[in-house]
Amino acid sequence: MNGEEKKPVIDKRQKIMEAAVVVFADKGFYNSTVADVARSADVADGTIYLYFKNKDDLLISIFEHSMEMFIGTVRGELENIDNPRDKIRKFITLHLQLVQKHQNLAQVIQIELRQSSKFMKEYANEKFFEYLSLIQGVIEEGKEQGLFRASADPVILKRAIFGAVDEMALEWVLMRKKRYSIEEAADQLSDMFIRGIALL
Numbered sequence: 001m002n003g004e005e006k007k008p009v010i011d012k013r014q015k016i017m018e019a020a021v022v023v024f025a026d027k028g029f030y031n032s033t034v035a036d037v038a039r040s041a042d043v044a045d046g047t048i049y050l051y052f053k054n055k056d057d058l059l060i061s062i063f064e065h066s067m068e069m070f071i072g073t074v075r076g077e078l079e080n081i082d083n084p085r086d087k088i089r090k091f092i093t094l095h096l097q098l099v100q101k102h103q104n105l106a107q108v109i110q111i112e113l114r115q116s117s118k119f120m121k122e123y124a125n126e127k128f129f130e131y132l133s134l135i136q137g138v139i140e141e142g143k144e145q146g147l148f149r150a151s152a153d154p155v156i157l158k159r160a161i162f163g164a165v166d167e168m169a170l171e172w173v174l175m176r177k178k179r180y181s182i183e184e185a186a187d188q189l190s191d192m193f194i195r196g197i198a199l200l
Contacts, residue, residue, distance in 0.1 A: 013051040016041045017062050025104035029059060029112035059108070059116055066105055067127035070098060074134055084142030085194050091135060092165050092193075093186040099169040100182045110170045132158045139197070152197040164189055 019041035023032045034055055038045045052058040074094050081087050099106040135158040142148035168185045172178070 012043065012047070013061075014065075016043065016048060016051060017058070017065060020058050021062060021104050021108050024059070024062075024112050025107045029055075029108070029115055034058075056116055059113060062105070063109060063113055064127050066102075066109055067131055070095070071127070071131050071134070073098065074131075078134065078138070084138050084145060084147055085198065087138045087141075088135075088161070088194055089186070089190040091138065092161070092190050093183070095165050096169060096172070096182045096186050099172065103173065106169060106173050110166075110173050132162055135161050142197070147199060148197045149199050157193075157197065161189075161193055164193070 016037065020032075020037045023036050023040050027036065032055070034048050035045050037055075037058070038048050041048075048058070052061060074091055077090055077094055078087050081090055099110075136154040139148060139152060139154040139157050143150060143152060143154075168189060172182065172185065
């Protein structure tokens with residue numbers, strides 16, 4: 001290789017996904033074209049199809065990549081916390097902070113993804129279930145330690161917690177004038193759930 005280091009492949013696939021996030025957030029998924037994404041990514045239209053079957057596949061790939069990021073970040077943070085109550089607070093706070101940090105991505109996931117009939121009807125949402133399992137594990141841990149009520153159902157509560165956080169994230173993304181901070185929202189939600197399931 002003539003003494004040259006092999007350059008890491010600038011992941012063209014990643015570059016396309018990043019461009020698509022900007023385009024979909026700006027124009028909306030249905031109003032965007034593959035040509036729009038290619039132009040934003042500075043690649044030929046045909047290059048998109050080397051990595052993605054179609055526009056829906058691109059959207060789903062963005063979701064999968066974002067969930068991998070969320071799962072990796074949250075799992076890494078929770079591993080450093082012992083108290084399940086603190087883990088719930090950290091989960092909620094991290095999720096909302098990630099939404100704040102990646103606002104275009106959040107808009108695509110919160111709004112545009114749900115308009116894809118292919119995603120809603122056909123996609124086996126394994127990454128999402130893996131994300132939910134992080135919350136379930138924390139609730140189970142809290143019950144084992146005698147910190148949470150024996151009646152607290154982890155299967156129900158993981159959905160309730162995610163649903164509340166997801167709704168708060170959606171409203172925050174849609175708010176033109178932010179009436180409260182991400183930190184305030186995280187504190188309110190955390191207090192509500194922790195007090196609701198804590199063993200008194």
